[in-house]
Amino acid sequence: MYRFAFRLSGQQQDAEDLVQDVVVKLYPRLDELESVDQLRPWLNRVLYRHFIDQVRRKGRQSDRPLSEVVDSVSQSAYLDSFASEDAGPEEMVDISRIGPALDQVMATLAPDQRALIMLHDVDGWRQEDIAEVLDIPLGTVKSRLHRCRAALREKLQRELEPFSNTGRVKD
Known part of the structure; x- marks a missing residue:
């Protein structure tokens, strides 16, 4: 619990x-x-x-991002624990950018969306169990999960790539 x-x-x-x-x-x-x-x-x-x-x-x-709740040393240690021993410099830069960006984007989701993503994608709950706990139909869980992932993907892309194609200098 x-x-x-x-x-x-x-x-x-x-x-x-x-x-x-x-x-x-x-x-x-x-x-x-x-x-x-x-x-x-x-x-x-x-x-x-x-x-x-x-x-x-x-x-x-407003919800606080993970970076405000956990000190940066613990957060870095947590993120570094997922890196393989063969991780190159490019991969390490990507990892260091994605973690804080993901924390920030997750903080922008509504509590019910965040709970759904955490239950299914982080904790590994089955969709049937989530439907039972949240007392909603299985189809609703599937559609909400799809929409949450799409919103998370879009927000994360915007966070990691702050400049749109129109804002770049053309050759």
Whole structure:
């Protein structure tokens, strides 16, 4: 539950508070939890709904990119852990550009879009499980995932290539 809450909120304290709120809310109803067939998706659905309620209560507020939450040393170490031993200088430059750009672009996505991308592409959840947790049809998950990826791709391309073809000097 904590990992899912952290993926939703993006901050350790908020994730801890979210999990604690859900556990406190469900503790008096332990006897009802025994009748739930698949506890993990059910708990994640409760956690997701509680998160959405909190977001709605707080109103729209800007999300912070990962670079503001995690210090640059930890972020660099995390990104470097994915580089192969044979990575050349060009690949290292690309990696150093993509990480911060991806963090910035992910911060611009709506919380439900970010949650969908994180659940499927980062955590590796099946689309059927996501549909059950978010309580939406499977086709909706597929279409939203496609639109989220397309928006993420477009924003990332704009972030990494700030100059359009019209702004370049022609030969």
